[in-house]
Amino acid sequence: MAVFSVIATSNPEKVQAAITARYGANHFAFSPTAWFVSDSGTSKDVADRIGLTSGGIEATGVVLSFTGYSGWAKGDAWAWLQQFPEARSNG
Numbered sequence: 001m002a003v004f005s006v007i008a009t010s011n012p013e014k015v016q017a018a019i020t021a022r023y024g025a026n027h028f029a030f031s032p033t034a035w036f037v038s039d040s041g042t043s044k045d046v047a048d049r050i051g052l053t054s055g056g057i058e059a060t061g062v063v064l065s066f067t068g069y070s071g072w073a074k075g076d077a078w079a080w081l082q083q084f085p086e087a088r089s090n091g
Contacts, residue, residue, distance in 0.1 A: 001038045003087040004046050004065050008033045011059035018050040018057045028080040030073070038084055 008015040012033045019027050019035050028036040039046050043063040044053065051057035069081060070090045081087055 001040050001084060001086065002042075002065055003067075003081065003084045004037050004039060004043055004063050005030070006035045006037060006046065006050065006052075006061060006063050008059060008061040010061070011057070014057045014059040015050065015052070015061055018052075018059075022049050028077060030077055036077075036080060 006015060006019060015033075016029070016035070019037060023037050023039075026038060030036055037046060039049070041049070043065045047053045047063045050063075052059065052061055052063065066087060068088050068090065078089070082089070
């Protein structure tokens with residue numbers, strides 16, 4: 001499954017609620033405005049599934065697909081990402 005970052009640019013609480021409703025526990029809250037999700041679709045599919053594309057959740061944001069990651073964050077972020085071989089550390 002592909003890994004995506006969802007970044008809210010307005011109303012992050014509504015984006016969070018939509019992600020939780022659609023993906024349940026299969027997401028990671030990276031920051032108050034950014035989440036990681038895993039999905040078999042495309043970035044457009046993820047945006048559609050959480051209601052960003054249609055504006056149905058009254059929030060704005062972007063969905064980005066990624067295959068590599070690097071940086072400095074809490075260990076639980078890296079542990080969540082390591083479940084998905086499609087996204088590689090230091091990609």
